[in-house]
Amino acid sequence: MVDLTAAPEILRTADGRPLKSALALAQRKAKWRAFFLVLPLLAFVVLTFIVPILKMLERSVNHDGFSSNAPTMVAWFNDHPAGADIPEDAYAALVTDLKQMQKDRTAGAAGTRINYTVPGTISVFKSAAREAEKLQPPYKDALIASNKMWGDPLVWVAMRNASSAYTSDFYMVSADLKRDANNSLVRVEDNQRIYVYLFLKTFVLSIVITVACLLLAFPIAHLLAVLPMAKSNLLMILVLLPFWTSLLVRTSSWIAILQEQGIINDLMVWIGAFSEDGRIRMIYNQTGTIIVMTHILLPFMVLPLYSVMRVIPPSYARAARSLGATSWTTFRRIYLPQTLPGIAAGSLLVFILAVGYYITPALVGGADGQLISNLISFHMNKANWSMAAALAAILLAAVLLLYWLYDRLIGIDRLKLG
Amino acid sequence: MKKLLVLSTALTTIAFAAQADVTVMSWGGAYGAAQTEAHVKPFTAKTGIAATMTDSDNPATPIKAMVEAGNVTVDVASVEYADAIRLCDEGVLEPIDPASLPAGADGTPVADDFLPGALTDCGVSTDIWATVFAYDTTKFPEGPKTAADFFDLTKFPGKRGLHKGAKAVLEFALMADGVAPADVYATLGTPEGVDKAFAKLDTIKKDVVWWEAGAQPPQLLADGEVAMTSAYNGRIFNAAIGESKPFQIVWDAQIFENEMYVIPKGAPHKDEALQFIAYATSTEGMQAQATQISYGPARHSANATPIMYKDGKTLMGPNVPTAPENMKNALPSSFEFWVDHDAELNDRFNAWLAAN
Secondary structure (H helix, E strand, C coil): CCCCCCCCCCCECCCCCEHHHHHHHHHHHHHHHHHHHHHHHHHHHHHHHHHHHHHHHHHHCECCCCCCCCHHHHHHHHHCCCCCCCCHHHHHHHHHHHHHHHHHCCHHHHHHHHHCCCCCCHHHHHHHHHHHHHCCCCHHHHHHHHCHHHHCHHHHHHHHHHCCCECCHHHHHHCCEEECCCCCEEECCHHHCCHHHHHHHHHHHHHHHHHHHHHHHHHHHHHHHHCCHHHHHHHHHHHHHHHHCCHHHHHHHHHHHHCCCCHHHHHHHHCCCCCHHHCCCCCCCHHHHHHHHHHHHHHHHHHHHHHHHHCCCHHHHHHHHHCCCCHHHHHHHHHHHHHHHHHHHHHHHHHHHHHCCCHHHHHHCCCCCCCHHHHHHHHHHCCCHHHHHHHHHHHHHHHHHHHHHHHHHCCHHHCCCC | CHHHHHHHHHHHHHHHHHHCCEEEEECCHHHHHHHHHHHHHHHHHHHCCCEEEEECCCCHHHHHHHHHHCCCCCCEEEEEHHHHHHHHHCCCECCCCHHHCCCCCCCCCHHHHECCCCECCCEEEEEEEEEEEEEECCCCCCCCCCHHHHCCCCCCCCCEEEECCCCCHHHHHHHHCCCCHHHHHHHHCCHHHHHHHHHHHHCCHHHEEEECCCCHHHHHHHHCCCCEEEEEHHHHHHHHHHCCCCEEEEEEEEEEEEEEEECECCCCCHHHHHHHHHHHCCHHHHHHHHCCCCCECCEHHHHCCCCECCCCCCECHHHCCCCHHHCCCEEECCHHHHHHHHHHHHHHHHHHHHCC
């Protein structure tokens, strides 16, 4: 009978150490070595990718233009809950801060923050700061007499919300919302609504471009995959050539081709398809954005499709045909399912690139071919970084959500990029 | 090892030499080239202080980023008037003492020599430029004369080019609608006035090609993509005189403003930067720039003598925004208005543009 209570003999190395710990030690060394090898890349990614994204996210909820320059007001707001009437001591606190702002030249910074939610307040802040030394109590009457905006409850709601550096105001504006005098959210006027519309439009246009890319790329990729190597290499160069050409050059050449005095219109007039006055507009509008972006993003669809199609054994399709399937059934039931990882990878790639595209719509989009990225760049140029960051963060969140959906529906492990 | 040492010493020397430069940041294109020829090169020749020019789409954006990040590499930047005021208020710029600027060549003191508004707390004007509209004379022999003609699609058929942005476009629409320049900003300050401007723009919205970079409008005209377009006057002048294109500027309802040299806070060579600005905005510096591009000098003394374009036969006088015959129906751009309403009106403009 075997003695179950006896300890099993431990495996040892030649020098008598337990094998398990010796192995762990040897592997730890290898692991550290491997870690040091990837350390430069890791540091690079953290410094150039993760830190900037975190900074951006922070900016979208942080703007201390008002809170850091108006300490007395911040203290007052902290001590007094929101009420309908603004008493004299609030105005006195305001004047104290305005005097300091004039000394530090910070009235513009504070006004800029308030101006984001109540337009027209920068100059009110600046002129009040200039006159602050001369103001006599009662300050409430004096300030309102100098500019009636100081009596506007909206300004006070805005200042209360700006009294903390952390704010959701920029997300509020991104959703086409604003605060009314009671501090509750309402939609902005019809003629000011833009962000929600542009987000939706960006996603719809990106889907259209992705589908167009898929329809164009599928036959090309199939042809590339089934042709003999010599011919397919030549074709592949034709696919890659535009890929290697500068984005601006490609976009500008599309302008030359599509514009009203451009090659296509000239040709159509020459063969008599259009009259001289009947030239059609294919650029500086949504059509232009779709055409040019489809062309520019096409290689990102062709390459994953090609890499998947090349390894599909032709014998499967032949087997299906020999068992009596029609060519359509063979395609639908046998070939197409096997290309799914390529379709998924290409679509995801094209869609995510399209959602963030900016130069092409800026150059050929005209009025109605603009995407949300153009407004992000607009706010960057206006140095309203918090607004740009909020819009970018929403875009990032939407893309991550799609990625998550994709993972749930198709599975990220089925993604094949090449 | 020795090689390495030599190399690193050489690199350090280069880096040191590069650091001694006054770095000027401007807008590139014809304008950046004009400033390089008129200011950067002569400044180095005269003072021995090395200076270099770098380009940006809008220098106001990178200098703000630099100051906030605490890593300023630019000493002088050329920015729009409203940006010079706004950045100054936000504490991004060094104040510039007018006393450090030279008097006019004819001895006029600084305060009297500069045109009104050309000196601000943090900026000194280099020139006065204008947004005008221009057309192709081969298309309209009897060309448009007024801003109202720009909006008249029956009399002057064809596409129109306009800058994609609220500034200057809304003022132009109001003036085309018959609002006098003196009343433009008062009108635009009311909701009805804004509606009125957009209603005027609605009349041509379908026929507008929107441009973004200053180099685009001359190209759109040359390609025949638009029959007339708004543009910066210097760009049209360069195409018409410099490249002999059949373009004609219409000065009616021009909107002019100062371009400013500023020093970002924490500039590495602040003293040299001040010297550079003093030289560039002297009578001599302004006249030199006006030989390169048709923007008006911002000093009386620089306007006192006729200036010849670099081709040697075109007088600049009638081609600058400040010429009396060009100022008959002209609007000085209001920075106060745009500092306040920029965000609001551009949001409205973007929404209007995106709506079908």
